Amino acid sequence: ERAIEPARRASEREPGDPYLAYKHVRALIESGRHAEALAVAIGVSEKFPRQPMAAAALATAAAMANDNLRAEPAFKEWVELAPDNPDAVSSYGFFLHRTGRDREAQSLLEAATHKFPAHGNLWLNYSVVLDALGDTNAAEARQQAARLMTDEQRATLVR
Structure with missing residues (x-):
């Protein structure tokens, strides 16, 4: 829970870094805030299309939020982008x-x-x-x- 705010701030300070955006999503997931993680991950994937860390964030967040229709294509994209x-x-x-x-x-x-x-x-x-x-x-x-x-x-x- 304590990692969420620093991860969010780091992502905002370096808006062009998909890894920091991914870390923000992971902090939300690990704290059990799955719906919020999914909302952030959707934004990350829109901001960084066809980027492995963005696909990973969306796949993981969607799976944890039980949004399988969104998770599966994101997992496939992650595998494709990061073989x-x-x-x-x-x-x-x-x-x-x-x-x-x-x-x-x-x-x-x-x-x-x-x-x-x-x-x-x-x-x-x-x-x-x-x-x-x-x-x-x-x-x-x-x-x-x-x-x-x-x-x-x-x-x-x-x-």
Whole structure:
């Protein structure tokens, strides 16, 4: 909650920096202010079209606000704009899981574990999907996630 105001001010001081705008949206999400986060993220995506951080802000905020019709295209755009960012595909895979599309999520995340084998959050989301499907490899994926996740990754988990 205390991070919201400094993040907002930083975003206002540097209006051309999409990363600072993203941090403002994340602070709102992490404080549970999902509707406000979505409103800010919509503005960010309009201000910074076709920018990965803006797509990430909109995708995450829309998903947390249960606006799946807005979230899905934003996740797809984030993955398209940031093909070398494992957080993009990991987050999209978790979104697919949350919307009941576990087979699609499994396929996406399994391929991503080959492309980004050292990304802890990716392995965590993969384990969640495997567990939902009753796949016996879920425990192994969860162990891999535990080995690979950094403290920063643990701190930024949004569920």
